[in-house]
Amino acid sequence: MSAGALPYLKAISTRLLAGIPVFILVTFAATALSSLAPGSAAQLILGENASSQQIAELNAAYGYDLPVWERYFKWLGGVVQGDFGRTLFSQQSVAKLLVDRAAVTFEIAFLAMFVSFIIAVPLALYTASHPGKLLDTVLRSIASVLLSVPTFVTVVLLAYIFAIVLRWLPATGWENFSDDPLANLWYVTLPVLCLAPHQTAYLYRVARGEFLATLQEDFVTVARAKGMPLSYILLRHVLRPSLPQVLTVLGLSMTYLLGGSFIVESYFAVPGIGWTILSAVNSHDFPVVQAILSLTVAIFVVIFILVDLGYTLIDPRVDVS
Amino acid sequence: MLGISGIGPLRAGKKARAAALALSLLGAGTALATTAALAEPISGGEMTIINGSDIKSWDPAVTNATFPGGPMDMLDAVYGFLVYLDVDGNIQGGMAESLTSQDARVWTLKLRPGITFTDGTPYDAEAVKFNWDRAADPATLSPVQAFVASWNKGIKIVDPLTIEITLPDANRNFASQIAQLSPFVASPAALKAAKSKTDIKPVGAGAFLLEDWNQGVSMTLKRNPNYWDKPRPYLDTLKFKVIPETNSRISTVVQGGATMMAGYPYQFGSNATAPGVTTHEIKIAGLYRAFFNQKSGPFTDVRAREAFYEAIDRARLMQAYTQMPGYVPPTNYFVKGSPYYETKDVLPTYNPKHAQELFNALAKDGKPFNMKLVTYNNSDLKRLAAYVQQVLSAYENVKVSITEVDQAQLPPTCKEQMNFDLCVDGGVLVANGPEPMVTSHLGTGGGFNWGQYSNPEMDAALKAASTTMDDTAVNAAYGKVQELVARDLPLYIFGSETRFLLLRDDTGGVVPSNGGILQKQYLYVCKGACKDK
Numbered sequence: 001m002s003a004g005a006l007p008y009l010k011a012i013s014t015r016l017l018a019g020i021p022v023f024i025l026v027t028f029a030a031t032a033l034s035s036l037a038p039g040s041a042a043q044l045i046l047g048e049n050a051s052s053q054q055i056a057e058l059n060a061a062y063g064y065d066l067p068v069w070e071r072y073f074k075w076l077g078g079v080v081q082g083d084f085g086r087t088l089f090s091q092q093s094v095a096k097l098l099v100d101r102a103a104v105t106f107e108i109a110f111l112a113m114f115v116s117f118i119i120a121v122p123l124a125l126y127t128a129s130h131p132g133k134l135l136d137t138v139l140r141s142i143a144s145v146l147l148s149v150p151t152f153v154t155v156v157l158l159a160y161i162f163a164i165v166l167r168w169l170p171a172t173g174w175e176n177f178s179d180d181p182l183a184n185l186w187y188v189t190l191p192v193l194c195l196a197p198h199q200t201a202y203l204y205r206v207a208r209g210e211f212l213a214t215l216q217e218d219f220v221t222v223a224r225a226k227g228m229p230l231s232y233i234l235l236r237h238v239l240r241p242s243l244p245q246v247l248t249v250l251g252l253s254m255t256y257l258l259g260g261s262f263i264v265e266s267y268f269a270v271p272g273i274g275w276t277i278l279s280a281v282n283s284h285d286f287p288v289v290q291a292i293l294s295l296t297v298a299i300f301v302v303i304f305i306l307v308d309l310g311y312t313l314i315d316p317r318v319d320v321s
Numbered sequence: 322m323l324g325i326s327g328i329g330p331l332r333a334g335k336k337a338r339a340a341a342l343a344l345s346l347l348g349a350g351t352a353l354a355t356t357a358a359l360a361e362p363i364s365g366g367e368m369t370i371i372n373g374s375d376i377k378s379w380d381p382a383v384t385n386a387t388f389p390g391g392p393m394d395m396l397d398a399v400y401g402f403l404v405y406l407d408v409d410g411n412i413q414g415g416m417a418e419s420l421t422s423q424d425a426r427v428w429t430l431k432l433r434p435g436i437t438f439t440d441g442t443p444y445d446a447e448a449v450k451f452n453w454d455r456a457a458d459p460a461t462l463s464p465v466q467a468f469v470a471s472w473n474k475g476i477k478i479v480d481p482l483t484i485e486i487t488l489p490d491a492n493r494n495f496a497s498q499i500a501q502l503s504p505f506v507a508s509p510a511a512l513k514a515a516k517s518k519t520d521i522k523p524v525g526a527g528a529f530l531l532e533d534w535n536q537g538v539s540m541t542l543k544r545n546p547n548y549w550d551k552p553r554p555y556l557d558t559l560k561f562k563v564i565p566e567t568n569s570r571i572s573t574v575v576q577g578g579a580t581m582m583a584g585y586p587y588q589f590g591s592n593a594t595a596p597g598v599t600t601h602e603i604k605i606a607g608l609y610r611a612f613f614n615q616k617s618g619p620f621t622d623v624r625a626r627e628a629f630y631e632a633i634d635r636a637r638l639m640q641a642y643t644q645m646p647g648y649v650p651p652t653n654y655f656v657k658g659s660p661y662y663e664t665k666d667v668l669p670t671y672n673p674k675h676a677q678e679l680f681n682a683l684a685k686d687g688k689p690f691n692m693k694l695v696t697y698n699n700s701d702l703k704r705l706a707a708y709v710q711q712v713l714s715a716y717e718n719v720k721v722s723i724t725e726v727d728q729a730q731l732p733p734t735c736k737e738q739m740n741f742d743l744c745v746d747g748g749v750l751v752a753n754g755p756e757p758m759v760t761s762h763l764g765t766g767g768g769f770n771w772g773q774y775s776n777p778e779m780d781a782a783l784k785a786a787s788t789t790m791d792d793t794a795v796n797a798a799y800g801k802v803q804e805l806v807a808r809d810l811p812l813y814i815f816g817s818e819t820r821f822l823l824l825r826d827d828t829g830g831v832v833p834s835n836g837g838i839l840q841k842q843y844l845y846v847c848k849g850a851c852k853d854k
Contacts (some may be wrong), residue, residue: 088519091517167576
């Protein structure tokens with residue numbers, strides 16, 4: 001192993017270790033909160049005519065009458081061995097369910113992020129280099145409007161336009177990319193369109209601000225004085241030094257996209273982790289809730305590690321440690 | 322042999338009653354007659370039914386919710402109803418040929434010859450007895466355990482296709498109760514093989530076989546090639562799709578992404594007239610009801626119950642609840658069109674002046690009208706609760722508080738803890754046949770008697786209605802029930818309701834049963850819009 005890789009490994013290890021307490025806190029809190037949630041899985045299974053005794057018996061059969069700490073350590077013991085348990089009702093492997101559902105959510109989130117990036121960054125670059133012009137003013141206004149519109153409004157509005165009025169896109173449903181790539185594209189478009197506007201506006205505003213600041217730097221003034229073409233200056237001298245900040249926003253935007261996926265997936269009946277955790281909470285399917293929370297913590301830790309590492313790759317002046 | 326049917330309140334007059342009796346005598350043949358009037362069915366194709374939630378288990382003993390989209394709707398596709406109630410409240414043969422009795426005490430279940438479960442084991446008397454005995458076993462934790470345990474000791478297997486059930490007491494509604502409470506039979510081999518409820522594999526002899534189940538997302542069922550009633554089922558594939566959001570369900574049907582969904586016209590709005598879409602009304606003679614706490618609080622005094630009826634215009638309450646105008650509040654417990662409907666014994670009508678007098682009298686007697694309305698956090702119910710609070714706040718000596726709980730928490734809060742004065746679950750008392758719902762709501766200890774109303778006179782009337790074979794005596798007994806309801810006001814009956822489907826106009830073979838669940842073997846896809854559904 002080269003000596004140059006050691007700081008990276010150390011940085012990754014430190015951040016992963018820092019993630020462990022977060023993981024334990026979040027998952028233990030979920031176990032504790034599950035005890036406080038009204039109703040029970042047994043009630044849902046047995047129906048509203050079930051007596052308290054029947055519900056208690058079924059809860060005992062599932063181990064839901066155990067103390068919180070006992071249930072948590074039982075679950076944690078399984079996780080350490082790679083066993084997230086089985087879903088409460090259909091008895092599927094939770095790990096497999098998680099992989100299937102996470103793939104759907106990540107596809108939507110990454111596509112939304114990609115769409116946002118390819119729209120926001122070029123526009124931000126252009127308007128930052130032409131501040132105060134009409135296009136700059138118009139885009140800033142549009143960005144403000146888009147930022148103020150919550151996802152649930154975007155979802156209803158775009159679904160009405162594209163699914164009901166124009167009938168161009170399906171109102172609900174999903175097809176996996178591996179099963180039918182074209183159908184997958186057909187189903188993923190509307191969810192992505194719903195998540196992308198807010199993201200694009202946010203990214204545009206941040207990127208524009210960063211580009212504007214960089215454009216004030218001396219080295220950009222020198223490049224201009226040398227008579228370099230604007231496009232070269234923007235790509236070579238403005239984009240690259242501004243990218244760490246844009247990357248940070250992209251990393252953080254994953255958190256927004258995952259949150260937004262709860263609404264989008266629920267509305268469009270897309271079987272991702274957002275919809276899965278909503279239905280799991282409703283049906284008290286705690287093995288699934290725990291597994292998704294674990295995954296979410298893991299995702300956030302990984303995202304922040306990647307963002308930190310990305311800084312140093314883009315700008316070697318940043319110390320990885 | 323006299324066919325004993327669930328006596329439907331929708332039947333009118335002796336002719337209709339005689340016709341219904343004749344139909345029940347025909348057993349399975351009547352089911353065929355129902356569909357004979359439909360357009361010519363076409364084999365093949367697929368349909369997708371959208372539900373708001375998925376089932377939790379394939380346990381045939383753990384069933385509830387006889388509404389379209391409820392758990393029984395999905396279980397029916399795989400298991401099929403032994404017998405079912407048609408839209409007129411008559412018992413029809415399903416997986417069984419007939420369930421009949423001469424004296425309402427000894428019942429004979431005749432099974433169809435040659436039916437096997439999809440695992441190859443016979444669908445016979447032993448299998449039916451195994452399922453019922455299992456439901457009666459407290460270890461199964463079946464919600465209908467008490468009902469089945471009250472008669473399963475009287476099961477006698479006469480031959481592989483005949484079961485004789487001797488009930489402890491005569492019960493003319495037994496077939497109706499079986500249809501609604503314990504209608505499914507699964508392969509005993511599959512039930513024995515399961516380690517837990519959730520481990521039960523759906524092995525039935527119904528119209529469809531489970532091919533794929535992505536729990537909480539969708540379910541795909543294929544035609545059962547060995548289904549007893551060939552050429553049914555007509556569909557090659559039946560899918561259930563879970564879409565929790567109502568607007569998304571509607572959009573999907575309108576767009577053609579699914580075949581049908583259950584809902585109400587106020588939810589459909591202008592989508593009901595969209596191209597390629599139609600609606601289908603399922604008449605269920607349902608009553609919206611809420612429960613008065615009869616054990617503690619203001620409603621222990623019948624004057625408070627009367628005042629509550631008189632203080633609120635129920636038509637406007639329903640308008641607030643459903644956001645649709647034009648409701649006419651039910652005047653009686655048995656609605657117009659029911660053979661038990663009587664013009665007398667009406668429920669109190671809107672009379673704010675008298676309501677105020679009653680509130681004042683209660684306050685004077687040291688019984689101030691301070692009520693706690695308990696419901697769950699559903700937008701429709703929130704509107705209803707807010708409307709009640711708003712209207713009653715205009716009266717003197719009245720205080721109303723609202724408590725919203727989680728939906729799953731409502732039965733424990735109301736039924737078990739009785740922590741309410743008025744409990745509104747948004748449910749509809751389905752009255753295709755009076756039983757088992759009437760006893761469940763009004764009989765002492767009834768499963769839906771959440772307010773714990775108890776009146777020996779009512780119990781006697783309900784028993785008399787169930788144990789006699791004489792139609793005149795039944796009418797008299799239910800007349801007494803209606804009289805007592807009008808006098809005691811055990812329930813707050815605030816609206817009548819029926820059910821609707823929003824469906825693609827090429828959907829044929831819509832044969833509802835048990836208050837709305839479609840008999841899926843009859844469904845077919847028309848070429849173009851169906852002329853007759």
